[in-house]
Amino acid sequence: MALCMLNRLDKLFILTIALSLAGCNGGYSILDPAGPNANAVRWLWWGMFSVGSLVLIGVCALWWYAMRKPHKDYSPYDVKRITNRLVLMGGIGLPVVCISVLLVFGIPAGHNMLPWPSERTITINVHAKQWLWEVSYPDHHIQLTDEIYLPASTPVNIEITSEDVIHSFWVPRLGGKMDAIPGRTNVLRLFGDKPGSYAGQCAEYCGLAHTKMKFVVHVLPENEFATWLSQQQRSTGEANQ
Amino acid sequence: MNNDLSLHSQFAKVWDNLPGWGQLAAVNHTSISRRFMITGAVFFVIGGVLAMLIRSQLALPQQELISPELYAQLFTMHGTVMMFLFAIPILEGAAMYLIPKMIGTRDLVFPRLSALGYYCYLFGGIIIMTSLFLGIAPDSGWFMYTPLSSAKFSTGPGSDFWLLGITFVEISAVSAGVELTVSILRTRAPGMSLSKMPIFCWYILAMALMIVFGFPPLILASILLELERAAGMPFFNPDAGGDPILWQHLFWLFGHPEVYIIFLPAAGIVSTIIPVFAGRPLVGYRWIVLAIITMGFVSFGLWVHHMFTVGIPQLAQAFFSVASMLVAIPTAIQVFAWIATLWTGRVRFELPMLWIFGFLFIFVCGGLTGVMLALVPFDWQVHDTHFVVAHFHYVLIGGMLFPLIGGLYYWLPHLSGRMPTMQMGRWAFWLIFIGFNATFLMMHLTGLLGMPRRVYTYEPELGWDWLNMLSSFGSFIMASGFGMLFLDVILHFRYGQKATFNPWQADTLEWATGTPPTSYNFLRIPTVTTRHPLWDTPKVEPKVENDGQGLEDISHGRRELYGTHAVTGKLMEVIHIPSHSWLPLISASFLALLCISLLSRAYLLALGVTALAALSLFRWAWVNGAHRVMAPLSDKELQRREPKLHSRTLSGPGLWGMVITLLSDGSLYLSLVFGWLYLWTVAPNSKVPDVATVSLSVMALSGVFLTIAVVLYGQIVKRLRSGNATKLVSQLSRVFAFGLAHLLLLIYLTATTDLAITTSAHDAALLVMLMFLLFHSSIAVVMTGLQIVRAAKGFISQTLPYEPAVLNPFWVFTAGIFWVSFACFLILPRVW
Incomplete structure (x- = not known):
């Protein structure tokens, strides 16, 4: 009983430290990735941002020039030529080129984020309910609330379910989000490179305490994770006895 | 001037x-x-x-x-x-x-x-x-x-x-x-x-x-x-x-x-x-x-x-x-x-x-x-x-x-x-x-x-x-x-x-209507020859031709528009539209009351208000065509140099309004079919729905009656199109009788089918489908009933063939959704 109590206090302490740590470095920032999936999205973003800014400036400048340039009388033939050139190059060419480039980079990036089968994969169940996250390790009989421990450099499948309403599981620095939907099980692949603690939160509005529905993901080096697993199993074993 | x-x-x-206060009837x-x-x-x-x-x-x-x-x-x-x-x-x-x-x-x-x-x-x-x-x-x-x-x-x-x-x-x-x-x-x-x-x-x-x-x-x-x-x-x-x-x-x-x-x-x-x-x-x-x-x-x-x-x-x-x-x-x-x-x-x-x-x-x-x-x-x-x-x-x-x-x-x-x-x-x-x-x-x-x-x-x-x-x-x-x-x-x-x-x-x-505009916009309806009328023609005027004067005659006291061809813009008929009316305010008030009674879960009141709303809407449909406040038949209208009034033709705006409304209605129905198929095939606990409780034979018999009604109604319209308006009342009554038989069977079926609507999403969807059919069939039957009276009063005749042409698509639609429902909701799960 006392052990159990201590354990809980311990957890609370770790959680507080982790949250404040997470606050210092990156917090929930997509732009400060800690894994290959989030990293790919960061590169996509900066690429799209650069091209998008160029297009925005270009189109507005062209518009401004068209409005302000000295007037010239165009023959109907010239008008047709200018129109076709602008519409074909700007209206069709520009979006087609931009979209193609975007897909060339985007499709492989998205493809790599999917939970492809692999022998090293470990599975963790996350069950969302108003307003907390129940975490369980199916092979190890470990139950946690609002915190997840992962080994670094290992593909992890998070199997996400919901007890009540729709929630969304999101650890911004590790990768994209996935909804927790009653009646369904969704799988999200997480992959952490750098050991550390990363903040997670519910992204889909789920009721009054949605704002407070947060959790922490601890990415441990692989050997530490193994130690952690055996420790946890021992303590749950003792608790059961 | x-x-x-x-x-x-x-x-x-x-x-x-x-x-x-009359502004409220605007x-x-x-x-x-x-x-x-x-x-x-x-x-x-x-x-x-x-x-x-x-x-x-x-x-x-x-x-x-x-x-x-x-x-x-x-x-x-x-x-x-x-x-x-x-x-x-x-x-x-x-x-x-x-x-x-x-x-x-x-x-x-x-x-x-x-x-x-x-x-x-x-x-x-x-x-x-x-x-x-x-x-x-x-x-x-x-x-x-x-x-x-x-x-x-x-x-x-x-x-x-x-x-x-x-x-x-x-x-x-x-x-x-x-x-x-x-x-x-x-x-x-x-x-x-x-x-x-x-x-x-x-x-x-x-x-x-x-x-x-x-x-x-x-x-x-x-x-x-x-x-x-x-x-x-x-x-x-x-x-x-x-x-x-x-x-x-x-x-x-x-x-x-x-x-x-x-x-x-x-x-x-x-x-x-x-x-x-x-x-x-x-x-x-x-x-x-x-x-x-x-x-x-x-x-x-x-x-x-x-x-x-x-x-x-x-x-x-x-x-x-x-x-x-x-x-x-x-x-x-x-x-x-x-x-x-x-x-x-x-x-x-x-x-x-x-x-x-x-x-x-x-x-x-x-x-x-x-x-x-x-x-x-x-x-x-x-x-x-x-x-x-x-x-x-x-x-x-x-x-x-x-x-x-x-x-x-x-x-x-x-x-x-x-x-x-x-x-x-x-x-x-x-x-x-x-x-x-x-x-x-x-x-x-x-x-x-x-x-x-x-x-x-x-x-x-x-x-x-x-x-x-x-x-x-x-x-x-x-x-x-x-x-x-x-x-x-x-x-x-x-x-x-x-x-x-x-x-x-x-x-x-729009800039030719005067600023601010008059309530009728144009004294004479202009004739348009270019895409930029105010740039290309200095004075926008009607071209006076045999078949149109720009509707500048107002002695009849009706509000009139030109009806033109949907693609070519060729002049086709004169559309007479209703002037101020209290019916919109009355109908909307009843609908608002319905909304409030549903909100406060007073379902008995809701039922009563629905009946009142339906009454005012049917009244609305009644005050149309050759009704005395709209466009009663007169000899003068034949003498003036304008095309026919639309209620004397077979393709006025009402027909178009009906068809466009039915497109919307069809979209509503397709959403329901989508929902049904989705629940059946994609929902997490989906299985082939159990529809055995709905009696196929009663449903089919009801459908046969409906189909007969629709075919008969189509024949009425066809005969009106060729200028034959004899025995209208008895023919409409036959359609009414078959429609009513169909409707009563459908009501019987809905009432006797044992649906577990609170424990099965499929059964709930079935009930919504049946309600959807009931709603349409009742409107078709009531409207046909009203047309019998209108035919007897002379609002539908050889010179006034318009109204059956408007209702016809509704009958066809009602039969269409009936048989699609029969196939999708009842047959498909059984043969799966």
């Missing part, structure tokens, strides 16, 4: 609204559309105040200005008010004001429907707002995701207010959609073929058709969710074979076209204003028409991009991702056609153009982030964050509000007869433009730093505080800009300089 003056006073007598499009726009502006202010409250709460971290309960109501109502009570109605209002004037006619084709739509909008809006003042407003977000909005997790009446109130308001949207479509297709001035139509009308035609097809999925979804909440029918409950994701599909099936429903009219304003200030016709008219049509179609295939994180199969995500990106092409075509128009024109930089430039910058920015969001892996990261909030404000405020204000300044002289001034308008522009970008530009970064939407507060030290402060600060600048704008417009009505005729030297016909 003197002659014209006395004509004008005669026209005013027929066309003007009743004085005093049906004239200019009056009704003004009310739409003013009411829309009021709701805009309310929605804006809600936004200011949200921004105040978020200005500082861990602020406790507003409780989480109230905050949830605020963001839900802000979205709801802005979308359903401001954006759509105000654009409908603008379209209803401009379209008849632009196409050279005197009114919309179903004036009473305009008035009904307005009252439904007004009453619905008031009902929804009441919930906010009572502190029980909907609080699950404006897209009402269930199960959060279900009876279990939203125990208060908030969701009911949303579901019932919005559905009520949607009556106005759908009726405007039907009315605008038919008006544009059938009442253009003689000679105005589709290719001579002002570009704005193309945009509105596309918008109206998109409303017709796009709103029904949401109406169905709202009905299903309300049934789940009120009667426990588990459409969205996975334990009983339902699925919460079905709500999302139906919602976004509406929700995405909705974005284009808002954008298209605004783009239409841009396409109208730019050529006027460039002093040359719009270049690439055909390109733009093609772009509009493409946009209309593609926008129905994008909805899943709102749902990339719900775990939809990858292939489907890829399809919707690419489709969402491709919609950039028709948008870009328009932008570059506008640039080409400016390029080859001689540009005058007046106030409306300033707003159009603001539109361009903001909208292109929003479009670009839209393409980014269509990329699935990026969406997985930023979905449901402030990045998305910033994106859709860029699209909606840039794509809708800026052109709307540009259009406001452009058409102000038309509304008031006075010119706007540059100074204050310019101030308002810069305050709103700078305030907007200060609020939303850096909000993209707030989202990238991980701030989710709909959180009521946040911790400091996440890097979000200064960004939120900036956004809140910017939003107050923007609000002051709107204050300036309203002040400018109000002052202008009082002090603005008088406008001259066609002050901007525009090309479209």
Whole structure:
């Protein structure tokens, strides 16, 4: 009983430290990735941002020039030529080129984020309910609330379910989000490179305490994770006895 | 000239609204559309105040200005008010004001429907707002995701207010959609073929058709969710074979076209204003028409991009991702056609153009982030964050509000007869433009730093505080800009300089109606020979020909329009439309009472009110055609040199209205079939539904009776078409008898079938299907019954063959959905 109590206090302490740590470095920032999936999205973003800014400036400048340039009388033939050139190059060419480039980079990036089968994969169940996250390790009989421990450099499948309403599981620095939907099980692949603690939160509005529905993901080096697993199993074993 | 003056006073007598309280019975499009726009502006202010409250709460971290309960109501109502009570109605209002004037006619084709739509909008809006003042407003977000909005997790009446109130308001949207479509297709001035139509009308035609097809999925979804909440029918409950994701599909099936429903009219304003200030016709008219049509179609295939994180199969995500990106092409075509128009024109930089430039910058920015969001892996990261909030404000405020204000300044002289001034308008522009970008530009970064939407507060030290402060600060600048704008417009009505005729030297016909316009727009309906009548023909006049005088005779006291061919614009008939009527107000009041009684769960009262509403609507249908207050037969009408009145033909506007309404109805029905098949095949606990309890033989027998009725009815119409109107009463009675037999069997079947509607989503869906059939069959039977009386009274005859032609498509539709239901709902599961 006392052990159990201590354990809980311990957890609370770790959680507080982790949250404040997470606050210092990156917090929930997509732009400060800690894994290959989030990293790919960061590169996509900066690429799209650069091209998008160029297009925005270009189109507005062209518009401004068209409005302000000295007037010239165009023959109907010239008008047709200018129109076709602008519409074909700007209206069709520009979006087609931009979209193609975007897909060339985007499709492989998205493809790599999917939970492809692999022998090293470990599975963790996350069950969302108003307003907390129940975490369980199916092979190890470990139950946690609002915190997840992962080994670094290992593909992890998070199997996400919901007890009540729709929630969304999101650890911004590790990768994209996935909804927790009653009646369904969704799988999200997480992959952490750098050991550390990363903040997670519910992204889909789920009721009054949605704002407070947060959790922490601890990415441990692989050997530490193994130690952690055996420790946890021992303590749950003792608790059961 | 003197002659014209006395004509004008005669026209005013027929066309003007009743004085005093009689204004409530007004049906004239200019009056009704003004009310739409003013009411829309009021709701805009309310929605804006809600936004200011949200921004105040978020200005500082861990602020406790507003409780989480109230905050949830605020963001839900802000979205709801802005979308359903401001954006759509105000654009409908603008379209209803401009379209008849632009196409050279005197009114919309179903004036009473305009008035009904307005009252439904007004009453619905008031009902929804009441919930906010009572502190029980909907609080699950404006897209009402269930199960959060279900009876279990939203125990208060908030969701009911949303579901019932919005559905009520949607009556106005759908009726405007039907009315605008038919008006544009059938009442253009003689000679105005589709290719001579002002570009704005193309945009509105596309918008109206998109409303017709796009709103029904949401109406169905709202009905299903309300049934789940009120009667426990588990459409969205996975334990009983339902699925919460079905709500999302139906919602976004509406929700995405909705974005284009808002954008298209605004783009239409841009396409109208730019050529006027460039002093040359719009270049690439055909390109733009093609772009509009493409946009209309593609926008129905994008909805899943709102749902990339719900775990939809990858292939489907890829399809919707690419489709969402491709919609950039028709948008870009328009932008570059506008640039080409400016390029080859001689540009005058007046106030409306300033707003159009603001539109361009903001909208292109929003479009670009839209393409980014269509990329699935990026969406997985930023979905449901402030990045998305910033994106859709860029699209909606840039794509809708800026052109709307540009259009406001452009058409102000038309509304008031006075010119706007540059100074204050310019101030308002810069305050709103700078305030907007200060609020939303850096909000993209707030989202990238991980701030989710709909959180009521946040911790400091996440890097979000200064960004939120900036956004809140910017939003107050923007609000002051709107204050300036309203002040400018109000002052202008009082002090603005008088406008001259066609002050901007525009090309479209609305500027020929006088500023401000008369209630009948045109004394003589003009004949159109070019796409730019005011540029190409100095004096717009009717060409006096054998078959038309421009309808300048008013001695008959009827309100009349020309009906022309949908494609060629060739003169076909004279459409007589109803003048002022109390029926819209009465019907809308009963419908509002129905809404309130459902809200307070007084079902007995609801039943009574439904009966009253039905009575007033059937009365409405009765006062039509050759009825004495409409267009009773007279000998004079044969002698005048105008085409026949439409109720003496077989293809008047009523037929078109019926067909367009049935398209909308069909969309509603298809949404139901979609829901049925979805629950059967995709829902988590899906299995082949058990439909054995429904007796196939009774159903088939009922269907046989229905089919006989439809065939007989078709023969009546065919005989009327060939001029044979003998034994009408007995023939109609036969149809009535078969229809009634069908209906009674269907009622018997529904009453005796043992459906587990509270434990099985399939059974619940079956009941909705049966109700759907019952509703249509009863209307068909009652309307036929009324026609028997009308035939006996002489309202239907050899010279008046119109009404059966109008009802015929409804009978065919009723039979169609009956047999499709029979196949999809009853046979398919058995043979599976």
